[in-house]
Amino acid sequence: MEKKEAKTLPYESDVCEASYVDQDKVLSVLRGMKNESVMQRIAETFKVLGDPTRTKIIYALSSAELCVCDLASLLATTRSAISHQLRILRNMRLVKYRKEGKMVFYSLDDGHIRNLFNECLRHIEEEEYDRYDTGTS
Amino acid sequence: MEKKEAKTLPYESDVCEASYVDQDKVLSVLRGMKNESVMQRIAETFKVLGDPTRTKIIYALSSAELCVCDLASLLATTRSAISHQLRILRNMRLVKYRKEGKMVFYSLDDGHIRNLFNECLRHIEEEEYDRYDTGTS
DNA sequence: CTAACAGTTGAACAATTGTTCATTTGTTTG
DNA sequence: CAAACAAATGAACAATTGTTCAACTGTTAG
Numbered sequence: 001m002e003k004k005e006a007k008t009l010p011y012e013s014d015v016c017e018a019s020y021v022d023q024d025k026v027l028s029v030l031r032g033m034k035n036e037s038v039m040q041r042i043a044e045t046f047k048v049l050g051d052p053t054r055t056k057i058i059y060a061l062s063s064a065e066l067c068v069c070d071l072a073s074l075l076a077t078t079r080s081a082i083s084h085q086l087r088i089l090r091n092m093r094l095v096k097y098r099k100e101g102k103m104v105f106y107s108l109d110d111g112h113i114r115n116l117f118n119e120c121l122r123h124i125e126e127e128e129y130d131r132y133d134t135g136t137s
Numbered sequence: 138m139e140k141k142e143a144k145t146l147p148y149e150s151d152v153c154e155a156s157y158v159d160q161d162k163v164l165s166v167l168r169g170m171k172n173e174s175v176m177q178r179i180a181e182t183f184k185v186l187g188d189p190t191r192t193k194i195i196y197a198l199s200s201a202e203l204c205v206c207d208l209a210s211l212l213a214t215t216r217s218a219i220s221h222q223l224r225i226l227r228n229m230r231l232v233k234y235r236k237e238g239k240m241v242f243y244s245l246d247d248g249h250i251r252n253l254f255n256e257c258l259r260h261i262e263e264e265e266y267d268r269y270d271t272g273t274s
Numbered sequence: 275c276t277a278a279c280a281g282t283t284g285a286a287c288a289a290t291t292g293t294t295c296a297t298t299t300g301t302t303t304g
Numbered sequence: 305c306a307a308a309c310a311a312a313t314g315a316a317c318a319a320t321t322g323t324t325c326a327a328c329t330g331t332t333a334g
Binding site: 021022025026028029030032033034038039040041042043044045046047048049050051052054055056059060063064066067069070073074093110112113115116117119120121122123124126127 | 158159162163165166167169170171175176177178179180181182183184185186187188189191192193196197200201203204206207210211230247249250252253254256257258259260261263264
């Protein structure tokens, strides 16, 4: 039970335990939190959408069904790089595919992804607007 | 002008240039694409939302205004780690802050972020549903 | 069958990223 | 002023990530 004296703590301890935390507020937020695995899944989804190459693939597929070679040409990169990224998108069920001979055509898996994209775009545009709006008044 | 013989190309060249690309389709998609900097901004936004710690911070802030110490307590991590992540969220204008004495209270910057979050959640829930729905025809 | 091609994949490498540790800044209080 | 505390920050480190290179699978056409 050795109690550490305050003096022996020159900087913060590992985890914020002691300080003036608003316990009630924190507990209330904690209760409203989705469970860990859902949070993990959300983070993962955003992360997958957060790579420039994948972002562009998704955007391209939101306007047409395309094969690997089309995408490579469109994004000026190799088929290999595209293929690696498509696998990640496939695993996250963000895109689906259809085989036709030796070609494989990819498209978006569902409409939510398009919505996510548009919502993000709206945020960015509003951000842009705000930047020029501040200063008046 | 040394022309390489086909035989000296045992595998694909750097970029998909030659092959059977549907030029019309690709050009049409390309025209519909947002410009590079917008795409970059979208990717960046998703990326920032795509780290588990930041995802949780955002989610927590979507239900209450909190200080660094509250967040550290809530996520069971150090104030330093939270502070580093908050800077990133600040830079992307996803959160705003308000100083009160030596405390700093953070909150979401605008409503779009909440929408983005909810849209993502809906995608995940539908995904979950689909997984148990497949098999029947 | 063989050559050519679309796509996939594994290994390796460089680049980026998140956390920790330690220090610093700025505010409040004794 | 000095001690105490919230928060911010820089450096360092381990872990993760995206691309490239090279090889491989499977399909089509001569």
